[in-house]
Amino acid sequence: MDHRLRIIWMSFWVRVCLLFTSSLPAAGVQIRLVGPGSTRCSGRVEVFHGGTWGTVCDDGWDLNDAQVVCKQLNCGTALSAPGSAHFGRGSGPIWLDDVDCSGSESSLTECPHPGFGTEDCEHDEDAGVICSDHIRLVGSGSTRCSGRVEVFHGGTWGTVCDDGWDLNDAQVVCRQMNCGTAVSAPGSAHFGPGSGPIWLDDVACSGSESSLTECPHPGFGTEDCAHDEDAGVICSAFQIRLVGPGSTRCSGRVEVFHGGTWGTVCDDGWDLNDAQVVCKQLNCGTALRAPGSAHFGHGSGRIWLDDVACSGNESSLTECPHPGFGTEDCEHREDAGVICSDHIRLVGPGSTRCSGRVEVFHGGTWGTVCDDGWDLNDAQVVCRQMNCGTAVSAPGSAHFGPGSGPIWLDDVACSGNESSLTECPHPGFGTEDCAHDEDAGVICSGAERRKPVQ
Structure with missing residues (x-):
């Protein structure tokens, strides 16, 4: 090939490459x-x-x-937006500000x-x-912490089938999304049917995995489902968790997520009404105690809330009156905590904290107890579990x-003598021959304030 022909050939391929790169989506070249x-x-x-x-x-x-940014990079949902050169200082121009x-x-x-290059910053910002x-x-009615579960594989977003989908699986998703604790694990396309591939089926998480794709499953795309079986999660919301020495799923130091960071709650004015909202938000039954003075250890970082004044009816702690995130005069030795009743609650018309229809939390759902054979021994366990006397x-x-x-x-x-109702002998969850006109209740000796009918 002579020199002139080689130049023509190279020019042709340069034009082809320029045409190809100009057709790439902005996400491929801009960020x-x-x-x-x-x-x-x-x-x-x-x-x-x-x-x-x-x-x-x-x-x-x-x-x-x-x-x-996360959407542009096909990276799911934004969990936090750190500044202050959290990932190190860059170099060269600072192209965007405000x-x-x-x-x-x-x-x-x-x-x-x-405008590009219009800024008053340094690289430590x-x-x-x-x-x-x-x-x-995602899906109809979804929020950052609830929705149809979709995973990214093979360059495409796809759904998860609800075969075997349970609270352990949902717990992994909620943790991965920085969304607190799993409240429920709805299936049957609760958030609407997805489209495209169904990437996962028969997921069997233990609940301790850090990522849903780490859980046992038969392989991406191995499924026998339709999109009316798409799995979802409802998490306790991004803004709350219970942690600290001696903590459990339903007891611990209260921490809320705000501004991309977890922080604590001060115990100024902290009481059972405030704790009740936390327990309700986490599907942890009823508030038994509202310990302060860093009962579950000192937190670190920000103290996000102080002087919280819940009525007890709010659905989220951040809905309660407070002077504003970060407005506080506290130290971490004043960090607030809660102790909830966990998988049991007393509700219904005329109920109080220590009397009501007995309901237990199982499989992501609250349900009742049948009164067949229900007696004072059974009620005694409930009253003890609820810290409600005899x-x-x-x-x-x-x-x-x-x-x-x-x-x-x-x-x-x-x-x-049991410490929990579910420790008592019974034929198995859901094994029953009852109707709701047989629902069991308790009246305990603990004299407690009334709470709203549920």
Whole structure:
């Protein structure tokens, strides 16, 4: 091939390459996550402009901005939006400052900003993101912490089948999404049917895994399902968890998630009403105690809430009156905690904290107890578990109104010494021949304030 022909040939391929690269989506050329500790879906945010990679300043940087980055990179949902060069200081230009995304944009550069290179920052203010990576929650009625579970595999988002889907599986998703504790694990396309591939089926998590794809499953795409079986999760919400020495699923130091960071709650004015909202939010039954003075150890970092004043009816701790996130005059030796009744609660018309229809939490759902064989020994275990003194009576026949949903227990035969109702002999969860007009109740000796009818 002579020199002239070679030049023509090379020119042709250069044009082909330019045509191809110009057709690439903006997400492929405009943004990347880098820096110490970065992964495919977490790192310092850098954008490509004017032939050069540059950083983004953290002025006004928040979860809405991070959400656009995560979406643009097919990295699921934004978990936090760290600033202050969390992933190390960049170099070169700082291309964006005062980014103000709504969260619905498809590209970071679509978000309002004063212009490329218009900034008053230094690289110790470089912005970053931490995304959920290969998992997201979407669908009708979804929130950041509830929705249809979808995983990213083979370049495509797909759903999870509800065969064998339970609270252990949901717990892994909620942890992975930084969304607290799993409240329920709805199937049957509760958040609407998805589309495309069904990537996972027969997932069998123990609950301790750090990622859903670490759980045992027969392989991506191995399934015998339809999208009307798509699995979902409802988490306790991104803003609350119970931790600390001696903590359990339903007792511990209360921490809330705000501004991309976990922080504690001060015990100023902390009482059973506040604890009741936490226990309800975590599906942990009834508040038994509201310990302060760092009963579950000292936290670290921010103290997000102080002077919380719940009525007890709120559905989330952050709905309760408080002076504002970060407005406090406390130290971590004042960190607030809760002790909840865990898998049991007393509800119904005329109920109090120590009397009501007995309901237990199983399989992600609250259900009732049948009054077949229900007696004072059974009631005694419930009263002890609820920290409500001694059993006074064990009414049946839906004395506190008929419940709804499953009847989880029947023919319970406690000796009276057990520490939990579910430790008592019974034929198995859901094994029953009852109707809700046989729902069992208790009246304990503990004199407690009345609570709202549920």
